[in-house]
Structure formats: structure tokens, C-alpha cells
Amino acid sequence: xxxxxxxxxxxxxxxxxxxxxxxxxxxxxxxxxxxxxxxxxxxxxxxxxxxxxxxxxxxxxxxxxxxxxxxxxxxxxxxxxxxxxxxxxxxxxxxxxxxxxxxxxxxxxxxxxxxxxxxxxxxxxxxxxxxxxxxxxxxxxxxxxxxxxxxxxxxxxxxxxxxxxxxxxxxxxxxxxxxxxxxxxxxxxxxxxxxxxxxxxxxxxxxxxxxxxxxxxxxxxx
Amino acid sequence: xxxxxxxxxxxxxxxxxxxxxxxxxxxxxxxxxxxxxxxxxxxxxxxxxxxxxxxxxxxxxxxxxxxxxxxxxxxxxxxxxxxxxxxxxxxxxxxxxxxxxxxxxxxxxxxxxxxxxxxxxxxxxxxxxxxxxxxxxxxxxxxxxxxxxxxxxxxxxxxxxxxxxxxxxxxxxxxxxxxxxxxxxxxxxxxxxxxxxxxxxxxxxxxxxxxxxxxxxxxxxxxx
Numbered sequence: 001x002x003x004x005x006x007x008x009x010x011x012x013x014x015x016x017x018x019x020x021x022x023x024x025x026x027x028x029x030x031x032x033x034x035x036x037x038x039x040x041x042x043x044x045x046x047x048x049x050x051x052x053x054x055x056x057x058x059x060x061x062x063x064x065x066x067x068x069x070x071x072x073x074x075x076x077x078x079x080x081x082x083x084x085x086x087x088x089x090x091x092x093x094x095x096x097x098x099x100x101x102x103x104x105x106x107x108x109x110x111x112x113x114x115x116x117x118x119x120x121x122x123x124x125x126x127x128x129x130x131x132x133x134x135x136x137x138x139x140x141x142x143x144x145x146x147x148x149x150x151x152x153x154x155x156x157x158x159x160x161x162x163x164x165x166x167x168x169x170x171x172x173x174x175x176x177x178x179x180x181x182x183x184x185x186x187x188x189x190x191x192x193x194x195x196x197x198x199x200x201x202x203x204x205x206x207x208x209x210x211x212x213x214x215x216x217x218x219x220x221x222x
Numbered sequence: 223x224x225x226x227x228x229x230x231x232x233x234x235x236x237x238x239x240x241x242x243x244x245x246x247x248x249x250x251x252x253x254x255x256x257x258x259x260x261x262x263x264x265x266x267x268x269x270x271x272x273x274x275x276x277x278x279x280x281x282x283x284x285x286x287x288x289x290x291x292x293x294x295x296x297x298x299x300x301x302x303x304x305x306x307x308x309x310x311x312x313x314x315x316x317x318x319x320x321x322x323x324x325x326x327x328x329x330x331x332x333x334x335x336x337x338x339x340x341x342x343x344x345x346x347x348x349x350x351x352x353x354x355x356x357x358x359x360x361x362x363x364x365x366x367x368x369x370x371x372x373x374x375x376x377x378x379x380x381x382x383x384x385x386x387x388x389x390x391x392x393x394x395x396x397x398x399x400x401x402x403x404x405x406x407x408x409x410x411x412x413x414x415x416x417x418x419x420x421x422x423x424x425x426x427x428x429x430x431x432x433x434x435x436x437x438x439x440x441x442x443x444x445x446x
Contacts, residue, residue, distance in 0.1 A: 062310065065446050088312040096303020100235075102242035111238075112304075114231030117224045117313045141242075 020070035043197040048218035054200040062092040091163035101143035105153045128159040147174040168199040228313035232321025254287035258341045269346040276345035277406035291330040292370040316434040331363030354409045362402040368433035375440035
């Protein structure tokens with residue numbers, strides 16, 4: 001067994017910190033002065049009506065969009081100064097399909113993982129797709145799959161990539177009841193291992209009582 | 223080396239996509255062949271005149287054919303969200319972009335070089351001049367892909383981006399056109415083409431060093 005080693009700085013500073021974030025789209029201020037921090041094993045659930053800025057906040061936390069004001073720190077350092085390290089630890093799944101329609105699920109995941117600098121074998125991908133209930137669909141081009149199957153295929157990335165911070169935009173979209181339960185179990189397992197999770201969803205996620213979580217309602221901050 | 227494997231992953235992925243959807247590539251090649259075939263037919267059978275316009279005509283056709291594939295270089299990945307995932311890769315984005323540009327050249331540039339001898343015959347170019355033409359295309363077409371990628375990244379997500387790319391990129395192609403077509407002309411005139419080749423080579427090295435980096439910066443802005 002590998003000995004457990006803890007990085008001291010990692011233990012002392014909260015892993016994800018956002019200070020004084022604000023976001024302006026056009027002339028409209030979506031939100032301002034948002035402070036948040038997330039530690040190992042904690043989750044953050046963003047609520048808010050359509051257009052309240054949930055996706056914008058997720059994109060800011062992922063470093064895809066620059067905030068109008070404020071900064072995001074990952075393990076004590078601003079993310080703009082350590083992009084590669086932040087992305088190493090990050091799994092971001094947006095509301096896009098995120099799959100090439102002409103490639104099979106296996107090819108999609110393989111290309112994605114290799115471009116992320118990961119070495120995954122075909123067996124790993126097969127296992128991940130089997131766990132997401134897509135064993136029989138792994139060699140079909142993504143274009144013939146249903147929206148829910150595409151979503152599950154995309155979430156299979158979570159099984160292939162060791163990332164501490166998961167940022168998921170509407171992960172339960174288009175999923176059926178069983179798949180939602182599967183994904184929730186996946187999220188609980190991730191939190192139990194000390195992972196962090198930020199998500200938006202139109203349905204309140206059931207992430208169990210073991211992990212500590214926060215709810216942030218963006219509608220009120222305007 | 224992980225960086226190289228990310229480069230080849232992006233290259234492999236784009237080539238695989240091309241294999242699944244061949245029509246897009248064939249359109250550009252067919253365009254090149256048709257334009258360069260129509261010209262001699264339209265101008266008439268005067269070997270001297272044809273020989274004179276051959277380098278310029280073929281280079282202009284090559285510029286336009288490259289442009290056809292450019293709009294889709296990032297637009298398709300942008301639309302389905304895979305570009306966003308590339309930006310979020312821990313590997314440097316410029317490496318992945320370099321892989322995509324290489325794929326674009328292999329698909330839209332290299333075939334033009336290989337077609338050049340056949341097309342050259344239609345213009346009654348002598349064999350050694352065809353050799354020089356192929357060499358200029360071999361150095362010049364990667365340059366077109368590299369410069370074009372910057373334009374494609376800058377116009378990403380803009381309305382009417384197809385037209386914008388042309389307006390943005392074609393002026394950047396002017397030096398390549400001048401030195402590429404000029405090399406063949408001065409070779410035919412007996413002046414030697416070494417100077418043109420040196421300049422084309424210098425441009426290629428410069429573009430190879432800066433274009434992926436500039437494209438990356440443009441992509442990050444477009445994705446915001």
C-alpha cells in the first residue's frame with residue numbers, strides 16, 4: 001500500500017477560494033461580491049432562475065471566463081498563474097454535448113483522455129462505459145445516441161480522470177431516474193474520497209448527509 | 223513525452239474525423255482542380271501565355287482552396303463543446319492547436335502539392351519548373367495553414383465568420399503568394415529561385431513559432 005502523505009499547505013489553506021467575484025454581461029450585472037470557499041469533501045450547489053449567472057459562475061471557477069472583479073484561488077494560488085495545475089485537478093462538464101458526432105464513444109473518450117495527457121487503455125474505457133450502462137453502445141457513433149446516452153458517455157470521463165474538483169453544469173439533464181441515481185452515487189463516492197464538487201441543477205441533488213455542502217442562491221444577489 | 227503525445231492525439235483525432243466525413247476535404251481538392259482546369263480552357267491554347275500565368279494561377283487556386291477548409295478548423299469543435307474541453311486540458315493548448323493545424327495541412331495542403339504535377343501539365347510547364355513549383359507549395363502550404371488558423375480562431379463565433387476569415391486572412395497570404403509564385407517565375411526566367419526559397423523558409427519558421435501561440439490567445443478570447 002502507498003503511504004499516505006499530506007501536503008501541509010494543502011491542509012491549511014482551503015482548496016478552492018473565490019474572493020469578491022462579480023460578473024457583468026453587457027450592461028447587466030449578473031452577480032457581485034460573491035465569496036466562497038470549498039474544502040476537501042465539500043460540495044456547493046448553485047441555485048437560481050434561468051439567466052441568474054449559474055453557468056457564468058461555473059465558468060469563472062473553471063478559469064474559462066475572467067471575472068469582472070475578484071479572483072479565484074486554487075490551493076492558495078490564483079488560477080490564472082497556474083493554469084496547468086488547476087486543469088490537472090479539474091473536471092469540468094458544461095451543458096454542451098462535448099462529443100464528436102462522427103466518432104464512437106470509445107474514440108471520443110480516448111481522444112479526450114490522450115489530449116488531457118492521460119494514458120488510458122481500451123479496457124479502462126470499456127469499464128467506464130460499462131459502469132455508465134453503455135457497454136453495448138461503445139462502438140456506435142455518438143450521433144445515433146440519445147441525449148441521455150450522450151450525457152452518460154460524457155460523465156464516463158469522470159471515471160477515467162483523477163480530478164479533485166468537479167464542476168458540473170446540469171449533470172442530470174436528460175438522464176432517466178436510474179441514471180440520476182447512478183450519477184448521484186458517483187458524486188457521493190467522489191466526495192467520500194475527499195473530492196470537491198460544484199454543480200448546478202434544476203432538481204435538488206441528494207448528496208447524502210456525510211458530506212458537508214452549501215447552497216448558493218444567485219437570484220438573490222442581484 | 224506527454225507533450226508530444228497530446229500533439230499526436232489532437233492530430234490523430236482530426237484525421238479520424240476527416241476519414242469519417244470525406245466530402246469536406248474532397249470539396250477543397252475538387253475546387254483546386256476545377257479552378258486550375260478552367261483557367262487554361264477559358265484563356266485558350268497559347269502555351270507561352272499559359273506558362274507565364276501558371277505559377278500565379280496555381281498559387282491563387284491553392285490560397286482559395288486552403289481557405290475553404292479553414293472555417294471549419296475550429297468552428298465544429300466550438301459548436302459541440304469539444305474545443306472547450308481542449309482549452310481545459312492540462313497540456314498546453316498551443317500544442318493541441320499545433321496538432322490541429324498539422325492535420326489541416328495534411329488534409330488541405332499536402333494533396334495540393336501532390337496534385338501540382340498533373341495540373342502543371344495543363345499549363346505546359348516544363349518538368350523542372352514543375353519541380354520548383356512543388357517545392358514552393360511544399361514550403362508555402364504549411365504557412366497558409368498556420369496563418370489561416372489565426373484568422374479562424376479570431377472569427378470564431380462571429381456572425382458571417384466565413385466571409386470574415388477571407389477578409390482577415392487573404393491579406394496575410396500576400397507575402398506567401400509573392401514569394402511562392404515569384405520563385406517559379408524567376409526560375410523559368412533563369413534567375414534562380416534560392417532567394418525566394420530562403421524567404422519562404424524564413425516565413426515558415428516564423429509562422430511555426432508564433433502562429434500556434436497567437437491562435438491559442440485568440441481562442442481563449444473567443445471562448446470567453
